[in-house]
Amino acid sequence: MNSILYIFLPCKKVYPIGVTYLADFIHRRKPEVRQRILDLSLYPDAQRSSAVRDAAIEFKPDLVCFSWRDIQIFSPHEGDSSLEHAFNFYFASNPLKRIVASFAGLQQLYRYYSHIRAALSYPWLIAKEFPKAQIMIGGGAFTAFADQLIQKLPEGTIGILGEGEDAILKVIEGQSLEKERYILREGKTIRKGQQGAPALLDALTVDLPYLTSIFPQYQEYAGESIGVQSKRGCPYDCAFCLYPYIEGKRVRYRPPSMVVKDISQHYHQWGARRFWFTDAQFITGKEAYPQCTEILERILAEKLEIEWSGYIRTSLITPEMAKLMVRSGVGDLEVAITSGSQEVLNNLHMGFKLERLYDGCRYLAEAGFKGKVILNYSLNSPKETEESLLQSVESYKVVASILGEERVFPLMFFLGIQPNTDLEQRLLEEGYLSAGYNPLMLTPTSIRKLLYNPAPLNSFIAKACLRAWERKEGSRDPRKWTGSLSQAPKESGPYADKSLIRGIEGNSGRDALLSLEEILRSRQSLRSAKDASEKSVVTPAS
Ligand code: B12
Numbered sequence: 336m337n338s339i340l341y342i343f344l345p346c347k348k349v350y351p352i353g354v355t356y357l358a359d360f361i362h363r364r365k366p367e368v369r370q371r372i373l374d375l376s377l378y379p380d381a382q383r384s385s386a387v388r389d390a391a392i393e394f395k396p397d398l399v400c401f402s403w404r405d406i407q408i409f410s411p412h413e414g415d416s417s418l419e420h421a422f423n424f425y426f427a428s429n430p431l432k433r434i435v436a437s438f439a440g441l442q443q444l445y446r447y448y449s450h451i452r453a454a455l456s457y458p459w460l461i462a463k464e465f466p467k468a469q470i471m472i473g474g475g476a477f478t479a480f481a482d483q484l485i486q487k488l489p490e491g492t493i494g495i496l497g498e499g500e501d502a503i504l505k506v507i508e509g510q511s512l513e514k515e516r517y518i519l520r521e522g523k524t525i526r527k528g529q530q531g532a533p534a535l536l537d538a539l540t541v542d543l544p545y546l547t548s549i550f551p552q553y554q555e556y557a558g559e560s561i562g563v564q565s566k567r568g569c570p571y572d573c574a575f576c577l578y579p580y581i582e583g584k585r586v587r588y589r590p591p592s593m594v595v596k597d598i599s600q601h602y603h604q605w606g607a608r609r610f611w612f613t614d615a616q617f618i619t620g621k622e623a624y625p626q627c628t629e630i631l632e633r634i635l636a637e638k639l640e641i642e643w644s645g646y647i648r649t650s651l652i653t654p655e656m657a658k659l660m661v662r663s664g665v666g667d668l669e670v671a672i673t674s675g676s677q678e679v680l681n682n683l684h685m686g687f688k689l690e691r692l693y694d695g696c697r698y699l700a701e702a703g704f705k706g707k708v709i710l711n712y713s714l715n716s717p718k719e720t721e722e723s724l725l726q727s728v729e730s731y732k733v734v735a736s737i738l739g740e741e742r743v744f745p746l747m748f749f750l751g752i753q754p755n756t757d758l759e760q761r762l763l764e765e766g767y768l769s770a771g772y773n774p775l776m777l778t779p780t781s782i783r784k785l786l787y788n789p790a791p792l793n794s795f796i797a798k799a800c801l802r803a804w805e806r807k808e809g810s811r812d813p814r815k816w817t818g819s820l821s822q823a824p825k826e827s828g829p830y831a832d833k834s835l836i837r838g839i840e841g842n843s844g845r846d847a848l849l850s851l852e853e854i855l856r857s858r859q860s861l862r863s864a865k866d867a868s869e870k871s872v873v874t875p876a877s
């Protein structure tokens with residue numbers, strides 16, 4: 336095979352790092368192979384099919400590699416209006432609000448299914464109109480829902496779970512895929528392979544001039560946050576998380592010099608200033624300190640004036656690391672505290688102590704950190720009680736007292752149940768989910784289950800959220816104005832300013848937590864008043 340067309344399936348605009356790494360890897364080993372990257376997110380809906388057709392006619396690929404990043408439209412966090420509609424639909428006391436929410440919910444369901452249908456239509460277009468081309472597919476969303484999606488794709492499509500470098504190379508060379516995580520449908524039979532040794536990342540670095548030549552749309556990402564991967568794999572076991580399933584539990588590091596070479600090339604050649612370490616976890620443990628330290632030191636030594644972010648275990652931040660982070664340009668951070676109760680955290684196998692998380696925040700504050708921290712809370716996780724909910728409210732107050740209230744933005748991020756996670760397994764065993772359920776099939780009942788917020792605590796958690804959102808005229812995602820995400824407003828001037836002010840005013844997560852505290856405290860005092868009156872009835876003499 337001599338030519339590969341990569342097609343990044345449409346999603347909210349985000350730098351298509353996965354396909355850039357794949358194309359680069361193939362180019363280093365097979366420079367004679369012609370390659371092209373097409374990012375469908377950059378086209379309006381109506382033009383996407385012709386963009387695929389035109390690219391295939393012009394480029395004549397032997398292999399078409401589809402990359403499917405996101406499917407999740409119903410996000411379990413308050414930055415997405417679908418959560419607000421769902422809560423209004425299930426819990427609002429005003430019937431009018433329920434009706435409005437049900438219409439909005441129907442619209443969102445329609446969008447969700449159309450998005451999946453449209454994404455599937457492009458491989459079908461290639462299969463029908465260019466039958467000689469081999470089709471492969473991979474990416475985060477494909478990995479998450481491979482069992483369901485492979486049934487809907489043209490027969491013969493080679494699906495790859497997780498990383499795809501070696502698998503594509505093998506297909507080009509006509510080698511067997513038995514040692515890769517492939518999935519293939521032949522009629523009604525599904526065949527799967529298991530990955531042998533995962534690839535080492537010691538030679539992975541991007542040849543930017545080459546990438547620029549095969550990705551003509553790259554200019555669309557000027558000013559956006561560019562993804563850089565410094566390692567693969569996460570050794571932790573957080574019950575709800577899919578990342579170890581996607582990337583593996585063994586951590587494989589890229590040499591810091593190569594990571595920073597990537598950043599420096601994008602900085603000098605494309606003018607990029609914002610970067611996101613796309614690692615499942617940037618600081619995977621103490622063993623990662625040398626690599627993380629060297630990366631940040633090199634950013635400083637090369638005088639790269641960037642703003643960077645990534646998923647970081649705050650509990651692993653040392654005073655030295657905090658200083659280096661701040662000096663090398665760390666931007667806003669998203670911290671998954673999840674709960675303020677150590678017991679809830681332990682039950683989810685989160686593997687960190689709250690005290691260490693607070694220490695990490697303290698070190699950041701001492702180092703002069705000036706960014707914002709989004710504190711993600713997954714209220715109503717298994718083992719949650721009224722007491723543990725109050726501990727979550729307290730934990731927010733602790734972090735706010737360390738970093739400053741104006742810098743800390745709690746975000747209600749309910750547990751979303753994903754296939755192939757420990758949480759899904761537990762809920763199947765408990766009968767909360769039924770065996771053979773289809774995680775892509777959304778109905779009012781299944782949405783209620785998959786946005787994990789079970790009885791008996793569900794109704795007043797929802798009440799607190801709805802009360803807060805009502806006051807703030809809707810839920811708000813503090814990430815809209817973070818410096819590191821692609822959703823940053825494009826224009827400067829009045830529009831940007833306005834959205835900034837709205838974001839600050841709309842700290843709806845804080846309000847939701849405080850409303851929850853109010854509700855819980857009043858329940859407690861009602862209970863004690865009731866107990867006291869019962870006692871006085873039983874022992875009138877006392
Ligand atoms: C970093 C990250 C983010 C960052 C991205 C920052 C940035 N500027 O790039 C942020 C925080 C912004 C983010 C946001 C979201 N994310 Co995110 N994110 C990730 C994460 C951790 C890594 C993705 C990544 O870039 N990896 C590094 C690159 C090199 O890998 P890659 O792109 O996956 O490509 C490799 C393989 O997938 C494969 N591959 C890819 N394409 C193809 C094609 C073929 C043919 C083959 C063979 C192989 C192949 O090979 C590549 C190289 O090895 C993944 C989880 C994970 N551990 O993978 C989730 C993940 C991709 N995100 C996910 C989601 C849902 C989202 C959101 C939609 C969440 C939300 N509701 O708000 C948003 C919005 C994203 C957007 N479009 O704007 C889901 C997608 C699955 C799903 N349920 O649909 C994932 C898998 C996490 C999860 N829930 O399990 N995300």
Ligand code: SF4
Nearest residue numbers: 569571573576578615
């Ligand atoms: S939540 Fe973070 S630390 Fe936990 S398993 Fe997932 S990636 Fe690793």
